[in-house]
Amino acid sequence: MNLLEKGYVTMTVTVENADGIQVVVLEGRLDSMNASSVEGQLNGLVTAEHNRIVVDMAKLDYISSAGLRLILVMAKQVKQVGGKLVLCGMQSHIREVFEISGFLSILTVVETRTEALTSAV
Amino acid sequence: MDPMTTILGGLGLFFIGVKLIGDNLKRMTGKRFRSLARKTTNSPIMAAALGTLSGALTQSTSAVTFIAAGLVTAGLVEPRKAMPLVIWSNLGTAALVMAATLNIHAFILSLLAVTGLCYFMDLHKATQWRALLGAMLGLGLLFLGLDLMKSGTEPLRAIAIVRDFVTFSSTSLFIAFLIGALLTLVAQSSATVSVIAVTLVSTGILGMDQTVMIIYGAGVGSGLSVWFLASNLTGTPKRLINLQMVTKMAGGLVLVPLFLLEKASDIPLVLDWVAALSPDPARQAAWIYLIYQISATVSVTLLSRPLATLIEKLQPPNEEEALSRPQFLQESALQSPETTLDLVDRELARMVFHLIAALDNLRLDMAHRDDLSHHSLLLTATQSLGEEIQGFLADLTDQDPPREAMEGAVIAQNRVSLLLDLRDTIEEMIQAVEKEDQIAPEVAPLAHALLESLHLTLGLLAEEIVLRDPEGLDTLVAMTADRSDMMERTRRSLIHRSRQLDLSAQELLFATTAQFERAQWLIHRCARLTRGRDDAPPIAVPSGP
Incomplete structure (x- = not known):
């Protein structure tokens, strides 16, 4: 099994700013191998000033329980600073994982980034 | 009748007796023993007393050790609290060896008569009597077997080849020790082998030195036997097995050097002491067995704290x-x-x-x-x-x-x-x-x-x-x-x-x-x-x- 198959190098995180809203773009696999590294990269992202967050998952191919927990932690942080977290662009199998996990009943999930940016305002 | 046939027949009855006593007494005391063990292990003295009694009743330290290991596995008893139970069961096994030297011929025949009558009246089919009658039958057969062996071995002394063999084996105490250990590995009981040795010394087939080394060898062999039987055990219950093995070895470690010193230097030690206790070689051999168990039990009891710590280190709990x-x-x-x-x-x-x-x-x-x-x-x-x-x-x-x-x-x-x-x-x-x-x-x-x-x-x-x-x-x-x-x-x-x-x-x-x-x-x-x-x-x- 090579490093790519193991998932060591298959996660990319990009943070963009769209009119004061932080847009986190997740690409690849979010699993136990890289969840803590992603958490480190996103550390300090949520503040009282920057409390509107959109997570774009259009290019996210796989998410494990470690990834789900990361999203939950982020949601808690956003709630603590009185902000808003919106998830968008999920592929159907990722959406299924979120739905099965009960996340759709506690988080805001929309189809497109445009909708998300509107919803996050 | 051919002496060898008589000896083998006696040996057969003896083995049947040992099995019958052990199996039936275990059946009678199994549940009660478990409940008693739970209650008594809070007091080391009570646990030691129960260990001695259960060793005497079952004539098997392996049985007592495995029951104790089962209680530890089930979490009913802490391993350290079960230690006196395991150590002192050795002392109890001396009861059979001591009894074998007594002249209880008439008592045994009477016991067999009563047991036979009970069997004839079908009392053995009743659940409440089955185990007791089985144990009584076992006791009768065991001593009858010993009697037969005695009567078979007496004529053997006159046979030249037997005399030559005994003379040869008496030249090497190590061989006697080895025979004791190997026979115990087969019979799974040092008391069984020692009773046979006591019987043979009483008829003059074995010399005193050989008998002593057979008894010491049996003690060490018994330790190895427990260890082999428990080879599939791991974790905390194995600690009790290791403790039993150490206890049995401890007797040999104390007494074999003393024996060799006594033989080499003429310093009056254990042999001299037992000779003073009784002129009868069979009784002397039985005392030797008892002394072996006392030495093992007391030395391990005195060292029980550091020994327990060492065994715990060597035998950590398994993952499960x-x-x-x-x-x-x-x-x-x-x-x-x-x-x-x-x-x-x-x-x-x-x-x-x-x-x-x-x-x-x-x-x-x-x-x-x-x-x-x-x-x-x-x-x-x-x-x-x-x-x-x-x-x-x-x-x-x-x-x-x-x-x-x-x-x-x-x-x-x-x-x-x-x-x-x-x-x-x-x-x-x-x-x-x-x-x-x-x-x-x-x-x-x-x-x-x-x-x-x-x-x-x-x-x-x-x-x-x-x-x-x-x-x-x-x-x-x-x-x-x-x-x-x-x-x-x-x-x-x-x-x-x-x-x-x-x-x-x-x-x-x-x-x-x-x-x-x-x-x-x-x-x-x-x-x-x-x-x-x-x-x-x-x-x-x-x-x-």
Whole structure:
């Protein structure tokens, strides 16, 4: 099994700013191998000033329980600073994982980034 | 009659007798012994007395050691408290050897007459008499066998080849020692071999020196025999086996050098002492056996503390034991019911961590890990741990604690029951999906999604059981709320998408989704019950398995 198959190098995180809203773009696999590294990269992202967050998952191919927990932690942080977290662009199998996990009943999930940016305002 | 035939016939009766006595006395005392052992091990003196008595009754230190190991495995007795029981059982085995030197011929024949009459009256068919009559028959046959052997060996002394053999073997005490050890390995009892040696010395077939070395060899052989019998045991119960082996060896370590010193220097030691006790060689040999057991028992008892520490270091608990045993609950905790409930929470969290680790065996996310404990071991440990917590909570409620603590204990009991149900559900789910190659490719992504989701909610449950954060518990309650409509939609959607889904794949789909739903419902119930007691301050999260 090579490093790519193991998932060591298959996660990319990009943070963009769209009119004061932080847009986190997740690409690849979010699993136990890289969840803590992603958490480190996103550390300090949520503040009282920057409390509107959109997570774009259009290019996210796989998410494990470690990834789900990361999203939950982020949601808690956003709630603590009185902000808003919106998830968008999920592929159907990722959406299924979120739905099965009960996340759709506690988080805001929309189809497109445009909708998300509107919803996050 | 040919002396050899008489000896072999006597030996046969003797062996039948030993087996009958041991089996029937074990049957008579098994349950009582267990209950007695639990009660008496709190006092080292009482435990030593019970060990001596049980050694005398069963004539098998192996039997006593294995019963004690069973009690330790079941968590009924602490290993250190069982030590006197195991050590002192050796002393009890001397009863048979001492009795073999007494002239109880008339008593034995009378015993056989009574036993035979009882058999003739079919009393042995009655459950309450069967074991006692079996033991009486065994005792009669054993001594009858010894009598036959004595009468067979007396003419042997006149046979030249026997005289030559005895003369040859008396030149090497090491051979006698080896014969004693090897015969004990075969017979599984040093008392059995020693009784035969006592019988042979009484007829002059064996010399005193040879007999002593056979008895010493039998002691050491008995230690090896216990060790071989327990070769498949690991962990804490093995400590008692090792202790028994050391005890049996200790007698040899003390007495063999003394014997060699006495022979080499003419310093009056053990041989001289037993000669003073009795002029009869058979009685002297029986005293030697008793002295061996006393030396072994006393020396190991004196060294029991450092020995226990050493054996504990050499024989740590095995993985299943470590996972099955409570880490935080001790009997002393019962004195403070409020603290006990916090400690119970930690143990409940450990149960959940075991279930999380069991799921890890099947998760794609863990495919790179080669250090995972097997799920069957973790599920067994979860069951055992749950039962231990239930027992502890039962003890707590028996103490009639304050109302608040009583309510907390009842809620905790309900949560243990829920977690044990959760364990069963997860076991069924694992059994359904563990054969990766047999899962239809259409169902596999959903099965993995269910595993990841369950893994997440279990993790949150473990965390919230110890943190008791109301917000976190509310989130978990919301996440695990009834979603049967959603699951039904997921099932229909998958069947619709995969029109070629065969019957077995559909069965797997229904089984795993139903098990998942049940697991989430149980987590939901457990989270709600945990939310019920959130007035106490949070405690530190224990590390996972």
